[in-house]
Amino acid sequence: MNLLWLALGLLLLPALWLLLLPLRQARGVHAAQQAFEAEGRNTEQNVTVYRQRLASLEAARERGEIDAARFDDSRLELDRSLLEDAEGQRRSPLKSPSAGRLLVPLIMLTLVVVSLVWYQREGAQGDLAIYNVYQQVRSSPDGSLAMLVGGLENQAALQPDNPKVWLSLFPLYRDSGQFDKATHALQRLIELQGRRPGLLAQLAQIKFFAANRTLTDEVQALVDETLAKQPHQPTVLGMLGIEAFDHGRYEEAIGYWREAIAGFGDAGSAAALREGIAVAQQRLGIAPEATDQSGAGGPAxxxxxxxxxxxxxxxxxxxxxxxxxxxxxxxxxxxxxxxxxxxxxxxxxxxxxxxxxxxxxxxxxxxxxxxxxxxxxxxxxxxxxxxxxxxxxxxxxxxxxxxxxxxxxxxxx
The missing domain is CATH 2.60.40 (Immunoglobulin-like)
Structure with a gap:
């Protein structure tokens, strides 16, 4: 965890440096702007043009080309134009290069606080805590399954809305025969991730075994919902095959298991179902099919x-x-x-x-x-x-x- 915060600090350093960069360059920019304004000649040029046009008006009046009223109107317009040009060229005085320096540390502090808060809300700190639990158990000389379950249960209390903690606890509960806790973990996963066919199938299977391999009304409802969303869901089909086998419906069990084999991605589950098919075929008095998975062999x-x-x-x-x-x-x-x-x-x-x-x-x-x-x-x-x-x-x-x-x-x- 300390390495994580160190990494976050190192990532913030470039951002803070970029915030300080304009402040370090402020004095040079201020001096350059001041020199530019001092050398500006726009106002002087406007006055020169004004004098030239005024001289032209006076010469026209002396030659009799315009009367006094026309001269007064034209001069008034000329004066107004000069005033407008001068007003447009007026600049507000430059502020001191040290103005606003106190705002920069405030922005830097705000950036750090906002970054940390955002990471707390959107980051993977919770997943990292789960990973640390596994690492602690592996590195501890007294590491055990009970220690792992205890650590994950502590994380479940600290972050109950993190689906990964329940996904980690579920197989541990299931494999240790704690069906009630496994059911609770699955129900929390369904609340957090929605009623996905895979999760519903696992929940139906847990409840099926908890009820001594009985297809209760609750289990049947879960089976129906799962198959409506995913008709060839292998976990449910395998469970239905077990139920049919337990009640002597061997042909039906074979059908369920064959269909389930097509959906399983791991060879171990498929091999177990093939062994079940072979037993069911023996119960039916027919020769069991070959279960060799090495490649060629079996029927031709x-x-x-x-x-x-x-x-x-x-x-x-x-x-x-x-x-x-x-x-x-x-x-x-x-x-x-x-x-x-x-x-x-x-x-x-x-x-x-x-x-x-x-x-x-x-x-x-x-x-x-x-x-x-x-x-x-x-x-x-x-x-x-x-x-x-x-x-x-x-x-x-x-x-x-x-x-x-x-x-x-x-x-x-």
């Missing part, structure tokens, strides 16, 4: 691809051919994809888990797939008008001893 499917004769003149030899396997409901990303060219047709390709686009969407997660083969002149993965396509399925994995034939026979509109 051979696809025989050919291009219909009537479309051969619409495809160039170097056009890209995509062979894609998807889950039948279409809720997951592509489970497997292979790439070739029209010049390779007809061809046979084998799809397995090694052809997955993402670790959370593989052939081993499903029992049936739909096959799509697409010829893309642009080489883009997304379908474009004019692409050629062929489809087959649903195909049950493990039942297809012979290659599955797919003919590219229509044009994408």
């Amino acid at each position: 499917l051979t696809v025989a691809v050919e291009l219909a004769k009537e479309l051969r003149n619409r495809a160039a030899p170097d056009d890209t051919v995509f062979v894609i396997a998807r889950d039948v409901p279409g809720k997951l990303p592509p489970l497997a994809i292979e790439r070739a060219t029209v010049a390779d047709l007809p061809l046979e390709v084998t799809l397995d888990d090694g052809d997955a686009m993402a670790p959370m969407a593989r052939l081993s997660q499903v029992d049936e797939v739909r096959l799509t083969v697409r010829v893309s002149p642009s080489g883009q993965a997304t379908p474009q008008p004019g692409d050629l396509v062929g489809e087959a399925g649903p195909v049950t994995l493990g039942d297809a001893a012979a290659p599955i034939a797919v003919t590219i026979d229509r044009v994408v509109d």
